[in-house]
Amino acid sequence: MRRKGSTLIQFRKRIPKDVLGRAVGTTLAIPVGDEILHIVVSDKATEITGSLRTRDPREAKERQAVALAYLDSVWQSLREGPKRLTQKQIVALAGEAYREIVSSFEDNPGSPEMWKQIVQLQMKGMAEDARQQWFGPTADQVLAKHRLVVDSDSRSVLIGAIGVAVSQASVRLAQNAGGDYSPDTVVTRFPAVELPKQSQTSKPLPKRSQTITGLAEGWWREAKEAGRSVSTHEAYQRVATQLSEFLGHDDARAVTEDDIIAFKDHRLSQGVSLKTIGGGDISGIRQLYAWGVDNRKVTHNPAEGVKVAKVKKKRTRDPGFTEAEALAILSDAFHHKSMGKASSHLSNARRWVPWLCAYSGARVGEMVQLRKQDIRQEDGLWIMRITPDAGTVKDGEYRDVPLHPHLIEQGFPEFVSKAATGHLFMKVFGETEKAQRGAWRTTKNRVRDFVREIVTDPEVQPNHAWRHRFRTVSRDLGVSRDISFAITGHDTKDEGDKYGTITNKAKAAALAKYPKYEVRANGASQRD
Structure with missing residues (x-):
């Protein structure tokens, strides 16, 4: 997500209900790239929100996965209860702070006086609030690295130990600043970190995760x-x-x-x-x-062995429109008039798309994305080209479909000739693929809604029933399957059907057999 007023991408993670109460007061040290995001969970918090410190979506997803893995481990630690660290573990963790400080500054330590002042400040002693302010973030960062949630006593003692380690690191860096790089004898006093075994339900924190x-x-x-x-x-x-x-x-x-x-x-x-x-x-x-x-992004496919039962849906009616339903839809479309501030593109879609589908068996999505340049006259035939260049076509292949004579009689070619260049039924705001996809989806859904006003039976799909009806009528007319499939764009499994070419002339001859849907001026309808 993005926060209003910022271009940086944020993450949000709801706190699980079972740890909501125990999370209050917890100091989180969430790894975000090379930084640590410190958040104290308040008594009113129900989710954790923070910046991912990047505008790059891919980098954001990687950082989000790391942050969420850390939070998951914290929730698990809260379920198990805070850990109490041993003296040896505290000294070992303080040693990590010592090594981090020395390695960060030893190449260019600056002046010896600066480090001596830090040592003197430590020797004078600090109030508890000052120690928390100076060394608390370092302690949280060390704990976050190991995904540890510790009790308050352990954290307090660790902060004190880190203060001592910082003082010792300052002495070492003062020596480096004076030109002394003799072997470090202090670092050997810190033992290796040996922490309690993590719960089996706690997942390792990925460095760069695949989301x-x-x-x-x-x-x-x-x-x-x-x-x-x-x-x-x-x-x-x-x-x-x-x-x-x-x-x-x-x-x-x-x-x-x-x-x-x-x-x-x-x-x-x-x-x-x-x-x-x-x-x-x-x-x-x-x-x-x-x-x-x-592509070596993951090592296993967790969905490979998961099965879902196949249920044969009970069919209580034909999936295609009945004669009466088809006539009712086409009559509504024929008599449709644009009203008020209604979009002219949507009004044109309501007028023409049902008729185009009825006389071609095309998918509604293929019709709503038609462009002016997709309609042409060739060898005495009016042709519409259904092409992925206009948007989306299921099989990714174009096909030419001659216009039914009744569409020409109604004036569809004249409508196209008067239309502006571009899409006939879609108003696209912007030139991006996302903008076009949004306009396509809006128009397709509105056509579905138009049809649903007339055919309310939930057993029939408003955007697909024309294909079923077209194939049914084609069979009744004796149109060969290969020609019918060439018109509707269905994929034939018969290898013989794939030889040769189905010409526009052959398709036009088949469509000429398709009887007209007649609608009268008063709204009544009949079929020739």
């Missing part, structure tokens, strides 16, 4: 060049975000098969259909992880 949502972005960079559709990218991106939000973290490498099963159960509890979960959610996650494994 779940990052898998979707990485997959798309490659898939886009390979011609995959934008709608597939949106579906994968959506499920990656949903999985990340469900798990409470975005670390792709930490996801297990049990996590995917739990996510599946979660989606079921939300009322999502098994078809969507199996064919969309789990399939999408499986594909993203397969790409991640192939």
